[in-house]
Amino acid sequence: MNLEPTLAQLRAKAPGMRPRIAVVLGSGWDAFSGQLHDTVRIPYADLAGFPMAGVAGHRGELLLARFAGHAVAVMSGRQHAYETGAVDAMALPLRALHAMGCDTLVQTNAAGSLDPAMLPGSLMLVSDHINLPQRSPLVGQVGPQRFVDMAKAYDPDLRERAQALALDLGLRLHEGVYLWAMGPQFETPAEIRAFAMLGATAVGMSTVPETIIARHAGMRVLALSLITNMAAGLSDETLSHAHTLAQAQAASERAGAMLAALIQAIATEKDHHA
Numbered sequence: 001m002n003l004e005p006t007l008a009q010l011r012a013k014a015p016g017m018r019p020r021i022a023v024v025l026g027s028g029w030d031a032f033s034g035q036l037h038d039t040v041r042i043p044y045a046d047l048a049g050f051p052m053a054g055v056a057g058h059r060g061e062l063l064l065a066r067f068a069g070h071a072v073a074v075m076s077g078r079q080h081a082y083e084t085g086a087v088d089a090m091a092l093p094l095r096a097l098h099a100m101g102c103d104t105l106v107q108t109n110a111a112g113s114l115d116p117a118m119l120p121g122s123l124m125l126v127s128d129h130i131n132l133p134q135r136s137p138l139v140g141q142v143g144p145q146r147f148v149d150m151a152k153a154y155d156p157d158l159r160e161r162a163q164a165l166a167l168d169l170g171l172r173l174h175e176g177v178y179l180w181a182m183g184p185q186f187e188t189p190a191e192i193r194a195f196a197m198l199g200a201t202a203v204g205m206s207t208v209p210e211t212i213i214a215r216h217a218g219m220r221v222l223a224l225s226l227i228t229n230m231a232a233g234l235s236d237e238t239l240s241h242a243h244t245l246a247q248a249q250a251a252s253e254r255a256g257a258m259l260a261a262l263i264q265a266i267a268t269e270k271d272h273h274a
């Protein structure tokens with residue numbers, strides 16, 4: 001993978017910018033971008049190797065900006081595996097941001113809940129994931145490094161910090177296992193019953209490939225889910241993308257506050273002085 005053309009474009013658009021934190025904004029998490037300063041907006045179409053993000057509610061642009069005085073790289077929108085079948089769509093963007101200096105990836109998404117006590121509007125910290133499709137963005141990688149240890153894929157220290165911040169903010173932050181379903185169709189009630197038996201707390205169509213790519217690159221990963229609906233069969237509502245976006249909108253303020261506190265805390269860690 002040749003990162004040089006992309007890195008040259010990034011250096012030209014935001015000279016001297018050296019972000020340490022990469023953030024992926026999924027459905028419902030866009031409010032955070034309003035808190036950025038000195039924002040350089042770069043449509044993915046202007047960056048070599050960045051994929052189009054073709055889903056409503058996702059803008060498809062990279063924001064190189066400052067937040068609370070620290071440089072951050074915010075990806076507003078991601079390409080999902082269900083768009084083209086490619087599970088490594090986000091590999092080049094993530095590797096480019098890593099090469100720019102990002103050592104931490106904070107991911108956000110919208111997800112359905114399998115836990116009757118975790119209602120729409122809830123926030124969930126991802127403690128672990130289930131790669132149900134068993135597809136890997138690392139196919140084609142060579143060398144022993146491809147055999148990535150996934151035992152602590154979602155950084156335990158960052159998770160602890162996130163819970164402490166949630167307590168400070170007076171927010172309930174659920175914690176659980178995110179199961180990646182390929183989509184784009186929603187799940188059947190029978191599938192959801194099966195996923196519950198496998199140990200899933202929430203289900204969604206993203207995040208897992210990016211976590212694998214980031215762990216392979218050596219980045220720390222943290223992921224937050226905004227629960228937009230009860231998973232299929234757990235309520236009478238009809239699932240749709242519009243419903244996901246409407247629910248996400250309703251919870252976006254809390255989601256934005258949680259994310260802002262988290263990024264600030266990570267940015268001010270003692271070795272994060274970008």
Ligand code: HPA
Nearest residue numbers: 110111112203204205231
């Ligand atoms: N299933 C899969 N993906 C989702 C869901 C769901 O119920 N809600 C939001 N993203």
